[in-house]
Amino acid sequence: MFGKYKVNLKAITPVFIANGKSYTHSEFLHTKVQSGEKKYNSISRYDIFDFYKDLPEERTDEFIEKLSKPNFNLKTFEAKIDKRYRRYLAINRSDNVHLSEVQEAIKTMDELYIPGSSIKGSIRSVLMYNNIDIPENIFRNNRLNFRAYNQMENNFFSANRGNSAQTSIMKYLQISDTTTSKQPEIHDLVTIKAKPAGNFEYHSKHNGKPIHTYAETIGQGKKLSFILNNEVHDDVLQRLGIPNKKHLISLKNIKESIYNFSSDLLEHEIDFARKYRHNDLLKNYKSIAKFNDPDAPLLKIGSGSGFLATTLGLKIKKENNYLYEQIRQSFRKSYQYEFPKSRKITAKGRPLGWVKLDFEKL
DSSP, X not given: OOSEEEEXXXXXXOBOOEEEEEEETTSEEEEEEEETTEEEEEEEEEOHHHHHHTSOHHHHHHHHHHHTSTTOOHHHHOSOOOGGGEEEEEEEOSSOTTOOEEEEEOEETTEEOOOHHHHHHHHHHHHHHXXXXXXXXXXXXXXXXXXXXXXXXXXXXXXXSSOTTTTOGGGGOEEOOOOOBSSOEEEEEEEEEEOTTSOEEEOBOTTSOBOOEEEEEBOTTOEEEEEEEOOOXXXXXXXXXXXXXXXXXXXXXXXHHHHHHHHHHHHHHHHHHHHTTOHHXXXXXXXXXXXXOSSSOEEEOSTTOHHHHHSSHHHHHXXXXXXXXXXXXXXXXXXXXXXXXXXXXXXXSOBSOEEEEEEEEO
């Protein structure tokens, strides 16, 4: 099962791949968008530079003066702006129709996509989860032995000798960026924290009010695609000293690894939601779990993935709970009743970043 594949990707929950930036209501106006017979809250983000260039000369100084103020709201300067200045329109799925700042998703030409590196990083993690044996020496002197951990990773993907990056089998798993999604969907994000009493609380301000952030996402139900290429020649692998690594990037092993990891992670998160009595999260996870299939598995990517989805933590917890407890205690902030104890989700109890993959041979 080697060659080139088109992978159809469907967002089962909102996917947020941050670009590290945010924008405020100095760049957008609250608007409405019509879809069939329904109207939805939205925001229109504008090209402020182009808008400024076309202002009458007598208004340019006023605009610059107001724009320089930290809390400038574009609406106070111009309540309605011509569509030719609009960069894009985003559906506001949150209940806040007065939001003032939005965390931006990674884009190309103002259209959202998922980088191939993000997908490959997630696949790399699940390949390790499903195929690696954890040595006891990764924990030493009451702390994680990073040298031993890194050596374990290198030995898993690469030849025992030489440059591990040059001989890594992952060089021969090529994954493209996805196609794009034109319209972001803005979701209200919160962080919930498990409590020892068996319930949860929100990460909140000093006044006790939950902290909300608003982020552009690839909306639930959106369909994208990317190319996966795992073609590799046996003579090349023989020359690099890694002929025994070829099976790791076979499509059979990739699908099996994704499915097994997601099954375990979903089971763990269902138990978490039930234990800490978050009924919306529990209901959502039960619904999500039904989509996981050996031939078209679910993968977790992007913001909200956390410690368990990006490390071997869940594998260690499942196979060697004593070692997991040692690792837990080595963290500066550690809680005996649950580790990790926090989850980033939408305000409506929807976890982020679950996508379904369907593979098609080219």
